[in-house]
Amino acid sequence: MPTRDPLAGLRAALTRLGAETSDHDLNPDFVLPEGRVLRPAAVLVPIRIAETGLRVILTKRSSRLKHHPGQIAFPGGKLDDGDDGPVAAALRESHEEIGLPPAIVDILGTMPPHETVTGFTVTPVLGHVRGGFDPVPEAGEVDEVFEVPFDHVMNRTRYIVQSRFWRGQRRHYYTVPYGPYYIWGATARILRALADRVA
Template sequence: MAGNDPLGALRAALARPGGETSDHDLNPDFVMPEGRVLRAAAVLVPIRPAPSGLRVILTKRSSRLRHHPGQIAFPGGKLDEGDDGPVGAALRESHEEIGLPPGLVEVLGTLPPHETVTGFTVTPVLGHVRDAFDPVPEAGEVDEVFEVPFDHVMDPARFAVQSRIWRGQRRHYYTVPYGPYYIWGATARILRALADRVAR
């Protein structure tokens, strides 16, 4: 990431081909439900330059939420009827969840969709946050907004595969912990897909 463009390696990585990912990648024996219908969603992968290097902005979901309480996630959510596709949804949700003004975000591109075990097809939208902003966690949705070094989550050696029992079956998933933050599941899988591209 040397030179005048600290995002140069990331831009190059996005230009490379890549396949879709899934929560099922590490669980080839998982039987898909018959007639499943996937719901469209999008997340923003917000990347901010800092004196110490690039940083990735993440959220810790509220512990009071019914789904995925306390988990580490990108800002994002389901596509609404008025959204301008996945990019529009990701920018809208980021504004709602962490107070990130859409005008501060330069959209760099998207990754292929990621299918979650909970029935969503999630499009990751990579965004360059061009200026500082004061994060405002959405009350009841987000407990914390924090950052991790981009280099940390782009190092494949920092990822591990762990497992737990889910609905009576053992499921394997990626993790990439950082300090007190246990980054796992779909968030870690999306980061791993990006890391694999950057490492090529």
């Protein structure tokens, strides 16, 4: 009897059409800057098969960073001139940030870009991490590498819309807390978009 593929539902979800997302989705009154130029970036959404089910690998950014200190994020960053597209950038950044060897990552697909309020257009790249992996957080960039159950972030009832003031305006955003980890902003929005497709 064939063994069921634990990634089958995710593979199917990635074949469905999905819309681009944005940090502005919950802020329809926000006026986008005229003539804005978005910088291309990519993140890896690393998924591991564990005995207890699928797990998503996330990072906690260093509290000493100038931008987004202490926030929960996917490994990733802006595209460099030498990168052959978003997939290459996501794999390179993941290797640099958490020591994830590109050779053990099977690319499952990509999602439509997500526009951040900080001026990036981020392509989420989903990858299956095969075999054993011992994270090596990049000193000064990553404080912690941890995992969240895939079922937790795919459950849309766990998402809460919260708000805070940013540059004099109240901005709303998704959160999907897990234990001591406050997952919010672009990371939560990308996961929510994936949850919508899986549903």
